[in-house]
Amino acid sequence: MMNRYPNQARILVATDCIIFGFDGEELKLLLIKRNFEPEEGKWSLMGGFLKEEEDLEAGAKRILFDLTGLNNIYVEQLGAFGKVDRDPVERTLSVAFFALINIRDHDQEAVRMHNAHWISLKNKPALIFDHDDMVVLALEHLRYNAALHPIGFELLPEAFTIPQLQKLYEAIYDMQIDRRNFSRKILSTGLLIDTGAKNMSAPTKKAILYCLDKDKYQKKFYAFWYFMPSQGK
Amino acid sequence: MMNRYPNQARILVATDCIIFGFDGEELKLLLIKRNFEPEEGKWSLMGGFLKEEEDLEAGAKRILFDLTGLNNIYVEQLGAFGKVDRDPVERTLSVAFFALINIRDHDQEAVRMHNAHWISLKNKPALIFDHDDMVVLALEHLRYNAALHPIGFELLPEAFTIPQLQKLYEAIYDMQIDRRNFSRKILSTGLLIDTGAKNMSAPTKKAILYCLDKDKYQKKFYAFWYFMPSQGK
DNA sequence: ATTTAATTGTGTTTTAACGACACATTTTAA
DNA sequence: TTAAAATGTGTCGTTAAAACACAATTAAAT
Structure with missing residues (x-):
């Protein structure tokens, strides 16, 4: 590529999705029990790296589709999480996205394939990296916005x-x-x-x-x- | 660095700051008349690249301090702007930050050095890249939040x-x-x-x-x- | 010194919304 | 037929909002 900006740091960019669902009684989160590295065996949000030629929101929607098989999900950006050491493997800036879906709509097979589970918010396990912070922010966002919209x-x-x-x-x-x-x-x-x-x-x-x-x-x-x-x- | 994630894209990350001020009559924005490339001669927000070992919010505060000489500014993250082609020179993800300052507080010399000016919101010129979108979002954010907080x-x-x-x-x-x-x-x-x-x-x-x-x-x-x-x- | 104009502080009234609560209706199961 | 559980509609007292009136303060003009 021509005309690059010289001498500037280039870092990994990921998106993580906080996916809320409701079963008629409780508010639930779609979480992944990781069967891959890093942090295998622990719980995390669904996420992935942004591709070279992919818009940010497109990346989030790709990841959501991958997990749920749904295309028309309600999605909003929550914000960027950019602490230097938030991922111990390598510096990764993550943009968190907030999604709301009708819990009966998703593709159960795709969810199983990713080893994902619907977990009641009240039983939420500790998550990897700064994913707990993301969930806290997402819940605030949901409460804040549901009161007005x-x-x-x-x-x-x-x-x-x-x-x-x-x-x-x-x-x-x-x-x-x-x-x-x-x-x-x-x-x-x-x-x-x-x-x-x-x-x-x-x-x-x-x-x-x-x-x-x-x-x-x-x-x-x-x-x-x-x-x-x-x-x- | 050890244990990197292989085969993933690494991209430039910048922060841009939407700085609001109030002179007693009108709401104003601190904008830069660029005397440097790219887009020399055009108007833009104050921004800069995130450094290798710098937290995201620290980067925004560094840029704000650089321009205004102020340390204790009210700052909130607005969100990430991640369209592939938003910067024509090279793909750059920008995280926008929203700042509020008392218009009489800042370091006028530093502002002059950066060729920055306080412009009434009603006379805002067109800005480079997607900076106009950032300003629109920031104004929404200000209105939304000032009604409640x-x-x-x-x-x-x-x-x-x-x-x-x-x-x-x-x-x-x-x-x-x-x-x-x-x-x-x-x-x-x-x-x-x-x-x-x-x-x-x-x-x-x-x-x-x-x-x-x-x-x-x-x-x-x-x-x-x-x-x-x-x-x- | 008095008046005028501009601005600020405080009060009143009417209307609309909220929260607490009562009562009637619908449906299944006992 | 009755009882129990849930839903739909209505009432009433309280509170808060919007619209509006009036008095007080200050400097400049007369």
């Missing part, structure tokens, strides 16, 4: 009930929310469309299935929401 | 009046805020300490000078604020 829907199936949505928010914030106030607040946004169907798999009264109004969703994405109880200033 | 204070002197703070918020959000409601809202947070002094440089009624209660500031940093009018859902 409707990103939580990414973790649910296409059609969902209000009680399901409430359970998701209760899992994200690890708190109890009043059923009736939550319902009123959510419906007042006008972002939910009544599909007419009901959740027939429930043992008692069947809740109404809603889907998200994608148009309004787009328009309101940058409008502030206030889902969470104020918790007192 | 007291980061705006970083742009003001130690002691400031409520009308000055209001002008800052009006500049950040490019909107009018009701003077009386703003004052009540700010004071009700309990984060402002009356210094006893007044702003004697004002032509008419001298406003009370406040300073920030650093202890409460730290404790409340993660509590949500609602400074901005709701703008209607």
Whole structure:
């Protein structure tokens, strides 16, 4: 290549993905039990090196597709982790990406091939390198954003009930929310469309299935929401 | 170095800094009129390459110190910009950092040496590479965060009046805020300490000078604020 | 000395949202 | 038929927000 910048350091760049899922009760993480070096036998996030001619976000999506078989995942960049010694083998700058998927959607075979497992956040093992820091940051990001934007829907199936949505928010914030106030607040946004169907798999009264109004969703994405109880200033 | 990862691409890593300042009336950016290659003569953000043995954040602070002579600047990482062709000379991944400084604090000589200038956001020229995207993201970040956290204070002197703070918020959000409601809202947070002094440089009624209660500031940093009018859902 | 204009500090009122709680409805299983 | 569990809708008191009025301070103009 011509015209290079002389005398500057060139370093490895990787991406690591913090993948959240929701099974109806608990918030889960997709983690890898490493059967390869370095740090074989330990738990880590799914990651990989960025290729020579690959855009950063494309790299993250390649890694996500590789693991889950999914193409249209909700992905956001979390940020770069750049401590000199974060990888003991060789200096590697890692850009962390945050992904939300409906836990029933992914390719179970691909997940098995990578020796990956869905682990409840509450049982999360220690991870290699600075991956624990990445998870902490990702959870903060999820809580912060889910309070203001409707990103939580990414973790649910296409059609969902209000009680399901409430359970998701209760899992994200690890708190109890009043059923009736939550319902009123959510419906007042006008972002939910009544599909007419009901959740027939429930043992008692069947809740109404809603889907998200994608148009309004787009328009309101940058409008502030206030889902969470104020918790007192 | 031992145990390297074989056959992986190593690329240049840079940091670019989006530096905001406030002169009492307008929100400004510290930009460089480049008198060096590449893109000599054009405008850009202040940036530089990350060194071999330098942590990412340390690199950003080195560059900020180099330009402003300041050590204790408010800095946050914005994120990585990693398009393959974002730098036409050679592939460079850049991590953007967001900085807020009191516009009267910096070392004017150092700024002159780098051929840097404070430019009002409304008169911002086109910048090189993807620096315009970085500025757009930084402004979003500022607006998003200033609505919830007291980061705006970083742009003001130690002691400031409520009308000055209001002008800052009006500049950040490019909107009018009701003077009386703003004052009540700010004071009700309990984060402002009356210094006893007044702003004697004002032509008419001298406003009370406040300073920030650093202890409460730290404790409340993660509590949500609602400074901005709701703008209607 | 008095008035005027500009700016700042404090108070009031109306409206809307929130949180806490009551009650009725739906569905399966006892 | 009744009981138990979950869902849908409504009410009420409290709090916070937005809109607006008025008084106080200061320097310059008269």
